[in-house]
Amino acid sequence: MTESQLQAVLDYADAHLDESVERLCDLIRIPSVSTDSAYAADCVRAAEWLSDAIKDLGFDASVRKTEGHPMVVGHNVAADGPHVLFYGHYDVQPVDPIELWESDPFEPVLRPAPDGDTHIVGRGASDDKGQLLTFVEACRAWKAVTGSLPIKVSMLFEGEEEAGSKSLGPFLEETAEELKADVVLVCDTDMWDRETPAITTMLRGLVGEEFEITCADRDLHSGMFGNAARNALQVTADIIASLRTEDGGVAVEGFYDGVSELDPEIKAQWERLPFDQEAFLSDVGLTIPAGEKGRSILEQVWARPSCEIHGMIGGYTQEGFKTVIPAKARAKVSFRLVAGQDPIAVRDAFRAHVRARVPQDCSVTFESHGASPAIALPLESPMLTATRDALGAEWGREAALAGTGGSIPIVGDFKRKLGMDTLLVGFARFDNRIHSPNEKYDLSSFKGGIRSFIRVLAALADQQKA
Amino acid sequence: MTESQLQAVLDYADAHLDESVERLCDLIRIPSVSTDSAYAADCVRAAEWLSDAIKDLGFDASVRKTEGHPMVVGHNVAADGPHVLFYGHYDVQPVDPIELWESDPFEPVLRPAPDGDTHIVGRGASDDKGQLLTFVEACRAWKAVTGSLPIKVSMLFEGEEEAGSKSLGPFLEETAEELKADVVLVCDTDMWDRETPAITTMLRGLVGEEFEITCADRDLHSGMFGNAARNALQVTADIIASLRTEDGGVAVEGFYDGVSELDPEIKAQWERLPFDQEAFLSDVGLTIPAGEKGRSILEQVWARPSCEIHGMIGGYTQEGFKTVIPAKARAKVSFRLVAGQDPIAVRDAFRAHVRARVPQDCSVTFESHGASPAIALPLESPMLTATRDALGAEWGREAALAGTGGSIPIVGDFKRKLGMDTLLVGFARFDNRIHSPNEKYDLSSFKGGIRSFIRVLAALADQQKA
Structure with a gap:
């Protein structure tokens, strides 16, 4: 040439x-x-x-x-x-x-x-x-x-x-x-x-999951059933809340199995990169990193696994107010994986985590949206x-x-x-x-x-x- | 006549x-x-x-x-x-x-x-x-x-x-x-x-509330921002989960102020009524009362205040999967009140409860859907x-x-x-x-x-x- x-x-x-x-x-x-x-x-x-x-x-x-x-x-x-x-x-x-x-x-x-x-x-x-x-x-x-x-x-x-x-x-x-x-x-x-x-x-790898919680066999009126009947949105919100720890980590048992600390040389290389941590967040209107405390943003987004909720819907979501106890609610969740995590094991651990939180008289179904390793x-x-x-x-x-x-x-x-x-x-x-x-x-x-x-x-x- | x-x-x-x-x-x-x-x-x-x-x-x-x-x-x-x-x-x-x-x-x-x-x-x-x-x-x-x-x-x-x-x-x-x-x-x-x-x-009285959480100034991609950027649906789910106690009560501080135990005579009258607690729930596909433990269903739905989530939406909720970190999420919540509860005090307590759980770099707006006493x-x-x-x-x-x-x-x-x-x-x-x-x-x-x-x-x- x-x-x-x-x-x-x-x-x-x-x-x-x-x-x-x-x-x-x-x-x-x-x-x-x-x-x-x-x-x-x-x-x-x-x-x-x-x-x-x-x-x-x-x-x-x-x-x-x-x-x-x-x-x-x-x-x-x-x-x-x-x-x-x-x-x-x-x-x-x-x-x-x-x-x-x-x-x-x-x-x-x-x-x-x-x-x-x-x-x-x-x-x-x-x-x-x-x-x-x-x-x-x-x-x-x-x-x-x-x-x-x-x-x-x-x-x-x-x-x-x-x-x-x-x-x-x-x-x-x-x-x-x-x-x-x-x-x-x-x-x-x-x-x-x-x-x-x-x-x-x-x-990072990805495990994409969608789940639907079903409680009663129909939507109920909270005046008649409020307190007594299980609310599918409450169950779903409880599950989503249970996925993250107070300090920004993921609370699913076994989730971090196989995850290593970042190689010190790579970490040092990343610290030398011209990366403005504050600007990264302020560019999108935020100021406080939401991930694991004590880890840089680059480490959080490149080298640490994550859990995010991408969509959730249930009950009455139009204009105005409707005092319904929803029978069903759905959520879409993904986990980003790093080297060492087995996507199938993560999916299984997530599903076990959810099932353990579904009341006995309610049910859950899952749909996979992919599982790939880092x-x-x-x-x-x-x-x-x-x-x-x-x-x-x-x-x-x-x-x-x-x-x-x-x-x-x-x-x-x-x-x-x-x-x-x-x-x-x-x-x-x-x-x-x-x-x-x-x-x-x-x-x-x-x-x-x-x-x-x-x-x-x-x-x-x-x-x-x- | x-x-x-x-x-x-x-x-x-x-x-x-x-x-x-x-x-x-x-x-x-x-x-x-x-x-x-x-x-x-x-x-x-x-x-x-x-x-x-x-x-x-x-x-x-x-x-x-x-x-x-x-x-x-x-x-x-x-x-x-x-x-x-x-x-x-x-x-x-x-x-x-x-x-x-x-x-x-x-x-x-x-x-x-x-x-x-x-x-x-x-x-x-x-x-x-x-x-x-x-x-x-x-x-x-x-x-x-x-x-x-x-x-x-x-x-x-x-x-x-x-x-x-x-x-x-x-x-x-x-x-x-x-x-x-x-x-x-x-x-x-x-x-x-x-x-x-x-x-x-x-x-029962009713306090109806709707709130919207805003985190980033736009929806984000979880591959780029996952872990580091606050997720509005996660914040909203955390708040909804925080409203109820483990034993089926309401966790908002001051919520039970003014609530009396049911009059023993009325309680006795209700116990004589031909009411089939199991059938009440099994008629709608449920078996386990979701309200405060140790209280009958009639007491839960007639004489105890409640909190229910009626609608929640955020992120991508259509067919398929989208790994978005939603910037906004909305929820509709109501509280059923009993005699002795002040609806305005309950509304204020709820809003304080929510505000205390919104991260500093995020925001919340409220809309009232009514407040009436029992x-x-x-x-x-x-x-x-x-x-x-x-x-x-x-x-x-x-x-x-x-x-x-x-x-x-x-x-x-x-x-x-x-x-x-x-x-x-x-x-x-x-x-x-x-x-x-x-x-x-x-x-x-x-x-x-x-x-x-x-x-x-x-x-x-x-x-x-x-």
Whole structure:
């Protein structure tokens, strides 16, 4: 790879950035909400859009049916270099509360930002449509300038990442031979800060659970039954309250089994990172860390397991007042896991914890929304080094090796089912409001990300030759 | 009043029962849900329907505007006897969960019951359209047979009973002179059992509260912020859990101030009543009393104050899963009060209890849904005795003097604002599913209730002469 060739590709990407933004807006306009079956046809449309987009780049691509939303698989493996499998997801989170959006979530707008940047605003602008197109557009620039890609690239896009990825495990097993590559590249992560790129090497796992408490066989009137009849909302609130300890920990018995204290070297590295603990909270209107006392926020969100309540509903929740004793109440809860925790053991411990708190004349049912272990990636590998160097060259500073509190269960699946390690390189920012109203992706993320992946592809090609 | 005259009125009512049922069905068809402003016009329609109905019986009646839903007032005071003010409400509870109704809540159906009775099924069939028309139809029979009523009767129907009766206090003050009578007759209560009529002499008060917790200034992603950011649903669940004690009591400081132990004589009377504690709960699918240990169910629901959670919502509650840390959560709570408790002190104590549990960087707002004290009526009065005797004559057994766990705040208003005592006589049954799907009124309640009120009107006329 010559410097001038690389420079030509970078120049091409810069010159055609507007077209890249237009393609991203086209993809955002497809409301591919995976958790709501009303949007199933839109998920298919998004898959077809992506398949067509990479066919344009010379990929042998197709939409593959599953029990749920379809997969997109494409291969462009003419080059000599190593073989990278790129993974992203085209599905997005629901948009509610819709009333807090300042613009239609599925009609993206470009909004000038106070810092001179431009925000691309819409559901999925960052997570994950913007991030995955960042890589696709890098490939497009290579193809446009040199007629081919510098290394072998396969792509896999799924449509159920926000819905528990139920079809993914079986699909990976069926297509294990086809998808096998030297390394997986996943783009679902953040930059360290506006100037510092990052490669994520630690990911928390996730156990997602929903439960419903049933007490009486109908809703009751509190005038007739108040005091005497068990209240399903009270039982549910009691259970939720019992999950956390006074000092911010998790009270489920056995939950911390296998959890180690953070490696002192990593802890020291994190303490050196430019991270403003107060600003992290004050940016969202808070001041007091809610997790375990005596642990830094980075440790709380990257290296400590957590328990959060995501949704709860029961009784009369409309305008006005209704003195009903609700017969049923539902709650959605998740646990973020760290290395050493067994997700199935955590799920079992949670369910036992709940069952022990359901009165004898009431009942509980559970629904699983996934169970995946935490991942800690090997820090030393030539490909990681090459990627770090490429990112450093683009951004003018060394890439941080970070953790992330979020879960990317597929990383575990790639390791277990395909024996592949994953490089996690993303250009999202902390304030992108993913999963929230007014989600956005910075134009500088998109532009710098495309340029970064152009360099990463070159570096991986060169690393092979070295 | 001669026996034969009374018998003629009773016979007329029996012979025209089908027409009475048809009128009740007409009234149920008007969806006068007071807590939802979408039904405001229907509330007006229900008021006009009632005003027209009693004009037919010779009442000087009109619909009176208020800040909320209108009142209906009517007078028929040509007779010599004492003056009764009859109170009822034409508004009804919301119908959700609508999917549990076996028929349209506002298209009443007559359904044969296993015991040979017939159920009139629809929202408001019992509470309070059925109950108030029971009295109106008794007046109709008197008017049809004798051309007049045996005593002076005024009627007052409101449309906000299920919504906190906000307009009622001011209205009673404005119309105090006009509404003054010898006694109030209120029909919002139950029979003791299928064969035993009841007059209710103890009513619990009610403090209704709604609160909203706000933590972060937006919903957050638990992968990024889990552990570190306060979760509004967790805070709300912790507060709800903190309201009750382990042994079924209420944990708000000062809540039991002024509460006396039940009078031993009344306790003994209640123990003699044919009340099946196990059946009371097993009828609704439960087996274990949830209130204070060591107290009977009747004591729990009639003579002990309570705290119930009626509604709670926060976070993502639709299909699927969303790992959001909710910024806001809401809950509706009520306290049932007994004699000796000050509703304002209870409200203040509750709010202090909540505020003490809101983290410093979060906030809470409150909305009041009413605050009314408990009522204990004087057991000895000639009118009570006359009413008891009339009920006994109709049903062939002595009327029970009962308590009720429900609140009828107007009884306190009549006492405070008009200086009037209230006779609470109703023909609803425990299993009428008021406030719940498939609310019904037994045809035997309607028929026996009309006959009972015919006798009560005669007895009050005779009592005056005695």
